[in-house]
Amino acid sequence: MAAGPFVIAVLVSGNGSNFQAIVDALEAGRITNASIACLISNKADAYALERAKKHAIPAIVLDHKLFPDRRAYDTALVELLRQHGVQLVVLAGFMRLLSPVMIEAFPNAIMNIHPALLPSFPGVDAQKQAFDYGVRYTGCTVHFVDQGTDTGPIILQAVVPVLQDDTLESLTQRIHGEEHRTYVEAVRLFCEGRVLVDGRKVSICD
Numbered sequence: 425m426a427a428g429p430f431v432i433a434v435l436v437s438g439n440g441s442n443f444q445a446i447v448d449a450l451e452a453g454r455i456t457n458a459s460i461a462c463l464i465s466n467k468a469d470a471y472a473l474e475r476a477k478k479h480a481i482p483a484i485v486l487d488h489k490l491f492p493d494r495r496a497y498d499t500a501l502v503e504l505l506r507q508h509g510v511q512l513v514v515l516a517g518f519m520r521l522l523s524p525v526m527i528e529a530f531p532n533a534i535m536n537i538h539p540a541l542l543p544s545f546p547g548v549d550a551q552k553q554a555f556d557y558g559v560r561y562t563g564c565t566v567h568f569v570d571q572g573t574d575t576g577p578i579i580l581q582a583v584v585p586v587l588q589d590d591t592l593e594s595l596t597q598r599i600h601g602e603e604h605r606t607y608v609e610a611v612r613l614f615c616e617g618r619v620l621v622d623g624r625k626v627s628i629c630d
């Protein structure tokens with residue numbers, strides 16, 4: 425039995441095309457049992473803020489430069505998320521590491537999307553890491569966030585082949601397309617109460 429409706433916050437630092445994909449899926453009824461309470465950006469010039477305004481979603485800037493350290497920033501973030509009654513935090517290009525303050529406030533309720541097949545190529549510039557390594561297949565991973573960098577339990581992955589004539593740009597673009605599809609699917613399953621976590625293992629139930 426699905427609980428809900430789930431209250432979601434999306435955290436961004438830039439473009440927000442994954443955020444847009446989730447908004448579109450909600451509006452089209454492809455994700456049900458959920459609503460986006462707010463979009464939060466640590467950068468005032470993030471294009472995602474414009475996207476949120478177009479869809480009448482509260483767009484909030486929480487500038488990390490105004491806080492002395494990561495812990496202080498995350499304490500303010502947790503407070504903001506609590507004020508909005510948030511149950512699921514979706515990181516969509518949020519370019520900040522989370523401290524234990526955030527992780528402990530939302531255990532197995534913070535998702536991230538990473539543009540490679542974890543555990544390969546964690547960290548920044550994952551598409552370039554995979555391209556430069558010469559892999560034949562890469563992709564994207566939606567996972568829960570834990571204390572490590574891109575180490576949390578894996579929810580969904582999608583494979584993207586590296587084509588003979590790919591450039592880093594063409595490969596990045598195809599991965600991005602798969603990200604939109606995969607992130608929407610992960611959020612949908614979570615909001616339907618179908619994502620179960622047991623230690624590192626995530627199972628998707630029918």
Ligand code: GRF
Pocket residue numbers: 438439440441442443516517518537538539600603
């Ligand atoms: C994506 O490539 C995602 O994998 C990474 O940040 C990027 C965000 O893209 N975590 P967008 O802002 O959603 O377009």
